[in-house]
Amino acid sequence: MRIVTEKQLRHALARLCDQFPMSEEERTAFIEHHIMAGLRGNIMQGLGNIEYLWVRRFQEGRVRFGARFMTIVETSAGIVVDAGGMLGMLAGKRAMDLAVAKAKAAGIGVVWLRSTTDWGAGGYCVIQALPHACLGYALANSRPEVAPYGGIDMIFGHGNYCVAVPTKRHYPLLIDMAAVDCGGVKGQEDILTGRGLPAGVFIDENGNPITDASQWGSIGGYALPQGGQKMKSWKELCLVMSIEAMAGAMSGMSCALDLNTPEDPANDIRTPKGQMVMAINIAAFTPVEEFRTKIDRMIDQTKGGRPAPGFDEILVPGERGFRLAERQAREGIAYHERIWERAQSAWGRAGLDLEAIINETT
């Protein structure tokens, strides 16, 4: 394991940002997103994928720095915005700011985003609602990597589902998960770090199960001709179809297999995914303190029950990540060697020596 302090990671990210023409707002969103992902242990939405998701996209022009929101249509409670290729995590943050502003006047605010890049950890978007005493909600569809329940062709994306709920005494409730229980980014991390493939999830192009991690990338992989993941239950199909409709079709973007387009930066063509971001102004519905107290009480009741065999305690959504973040902020952020190698490669692609940068500070 490679351990780095939050300060070292922040410094390294800032040096990476220096290599690209980012505004202050873009830098802040990029750094804060990756600090959050690192502290909470979201490896594949942090350093584990930083080269593929970001450095490469920056260099290939697939992220447009300095992009502005363009309003397509607006009502009192909803708005469709073209993000013009804006850096994904900044687009998510701005969309939530916009949703909160609408929610303060209308009770709810819904923002549909077109033409964004990947937003990394969707949790970064929804937690922006919390300081405003709003409940944050976000959905995103994504490139086809998952077969419908009962099928073997890759038709749907993982379907990102995120919610943040304010509390009083407890950590906020925070959900950032795929609609399908097919391993998703955690599965990628397991493969990279040698923990192996989760059972019953990955299939090759003919629908045969892949159980040997070494086969991944040779006969399988995250791309349509090479296989992908399967759903474990019909309920996953229900969630995925809902997200395709609300994030993909409602935003005016595309759904399912129609997201399987090669990104072409030269012609400004991105994956036609869509995102829906919603803020609910709690005070419009019920006194905020009462709301927070009820959520706290629900958490108390949950944690007060008897643990089942095999469990030490009962955790509520987001709690494990917040606890890990506190510990890693204190003791340093731990990265598996393979993940650290990928991070070094990312900084190297940008012409930087990650180890040397890390050693510039403590």
Place this chain on the structure above:
Amino acid sequence: MPVFSVDQLTKVFNALADHFGMNEAEKSAWVEASLLAELFGNLMQSLAYFEHHNLLRITNGVTNLGATPRIVKELPGMAILDAEGALGPLVARTAMELACRKAKTSGAFMVAVRNSTDWNMISYSTLQAVKYDCVGIVICNSRPEVAPWGGTTPVYGMNPFSVAIPTGRHFPIFVDMASSNSGGLEAMRHLILRDRLPDTIQFFDKTGRIIEDPKAWGVTAGWGLDKGAQRMAGYRDMALTVITDSIGGALTGMKCALDLGVPELLQNSPRTPRGQMVMAMHIDHFTPVGEFKAKIDRAIDHAKASPLEPGFSEILMPGEREFREEERRRRDGVPILDKVWDRVGKLMRARGVDIDKIAGPPIRPEAVE
């Protein structure tokens, strides 16, 4: 298992509504919702649960017949609707119609419902949205019957949520499911039919031991805080359940989790302080509705064209099984379990209503599979 025509069942539902003194609005919502549940094959959301969901609640005053839901607060994007104990299906329809009408102006509209009785099949509400070319969403919390992931004692309800999405060529997409994959109504159905419980459904008895034999249900375990709990299938169930409780319960101004554990079915008992959140998004405000429907149709086409996994004969979309069943039952009749028909018949005969006479002889004595 007698099979009745839609006309016969409609007559029976209308007679029951008249017997309880429902007004025209209540009657139309209740009959429509009850019939739809039978047509969809949702055994536990119509006659099979008539005694608990309807008869007891109406006769003990939990359901306040004659009450009209009223708006107590409104902003451009939301309203709070106090149902004042009105009949669940009427509230379900009223809330979604309100959300859809308002969404035609504001684009998106949310209605927080307080003080309603149980809605039975919540997709009755979301399906109203399809008529308005809206996406409809309903989120509810419910009485504690499910243990949190990693726990053994009941804290949460099944917490259903429903989504309805308009389409062009295909059946509308509709989702109507419990937040937790704990079996819920499906388990109750197996228990009534005395089937073996599927391996995926597990219950804890009151000592935290897993029971798998449906015969043990009602003896060492059962529906109620003092008797046991359903087991969640994973941490993801926990995530969905907590969110439905937060939105359906706390955000509506009602209660959450164990605070819903009040005895509702006793004489003069308080109403379960559950809440329902209803949302409509008017598609045409944000993207041309024809394009929207074409995109959903295309996603369905893609999914259904996939080669099949072994053990599957086709790929079904959410709601498709129910709509097909509705078509079949409208054509071939609606089978009702003997024990369900007999129980409702006995309960109503004691109240002077003969449902056998009202329905007339079944169109077939036995269902043909």
